[in-house]
Amino acid sequence: MIDLHCHVLPALDDGALDLEDAIAMGAQADADGITAVCATPHIRHDHDVVIGELGGRVAELNDAFSAHGVSARVATGGEVAETAADALSDHELRQVSLGGGGRWILLEPAPGALGDRLDGCVERLAARGFRSVIAHPERHAAADLAPRLRRLVDAGALVQVTAAMLEHEHAAPVIVDLAERRLVHLVASDAHSSRGGRPVRLSGAVEALRESPSVRPHLDWIVSEAPAAILRGEDLEPPF
Ligand SMILES: [Fe+2]
Known part of the structure; x- marks a missing residue:
């Protein structure tokens, strides 16, 4: 499995507190059968991330993982705020x-319900040759979530x-419903630390989605095949 969204780089944004924390997150990935973790620090006005440094930081973390017996590999990336992408x-x-x-750009919607500005952002990125992965839409739920996602997917x-x-x-049935409507393509941890909050873990989500007969046949695509293609x-296009 591949985790496409993870704040694993140490002492950078609001993710891993230090190297020890990042290595522990790598150990969580190993324990869950995750072979690659995409480091996606916030690219947003309230986080002072220097984009030019990210490649070096990822290389350093890969070296630290190897030195500490962590098998999972770290890939470069970022979580680009809707409000930051155009600049x-x-x-x-x-x-x-x-x-x-x-x-592929991991695009973080602005706080609150998904709005028309996000559609515009996806279109402008597409005009520049980039495709978008919409991060955690469940955090931006409103009555029109499904039709808005459908438009973004279209x-x-x-x-x-x-x-x-x-x-x-409470959240799981809502997400399974979206998945059954073919509006969920990727699952990621969005983990920020080994010391609290969400762990680097995908297997629980896989088990939940496996309960749905219509989603079950696509699980390998969702957690392995598609993220690998995205990293490359x-x-x-979703096969469903
Ligand atoms: Fe995130």
């Missing part, structure tokens, strides 16, 4: 694209939900 150059967008593949976006929400008694910067 980034094409070169910067390529640097924060998932896996450095130069194609515009070429894919949708990533938070794995832990599928282990949440390949175009892909």
Whole structure:
């Protein structure tokens, strides 16, 4: 499995507190059968992330993982705020694209319900040659969530939900319903620390989705095949 959304880089945004914390997150990935974790620090006005440093930081963390017996590999990436995307150059967008593949941008919706501005952002990114992965739409739920996601998907976006929400008694049925409507394409941890909050873990979400007969046949695509293609910067369309 591949985790496409994880704040694993130490002492950078609001993610891993220090190297020890990041290594513990890597150990969580190993324990869950996650072979690659995409480091997606916030690219947002309230976080002082220097895009040009990310490649070096990821290389350092991969070295630290190896030195501490963590098998999972770290890939480059970023979680680009809807409000920040337009101001980034094409070169910067390529640097924060998932896996450095130069194609897919993890796009964080602005706080509150999904709005028309997000559609515009996806369209402008597409005009510049990038496709969007919409991060955690369940956090931006409103009565029109499903039709809004449908429009974004029709515009070429894919949708990533938070794995832990599928282990949440009240949130899980809502997300499974979206998945059965073919509006969930990727599951990621969005973990920020080993010391609290969501762990680097996808297996619980997989088990929850496996309960749905219509989603079950696509689980491998959702947690392995599609994220691998995204990290390589390949175009892909959901087989469902
Ligand atoms: Fe995140």
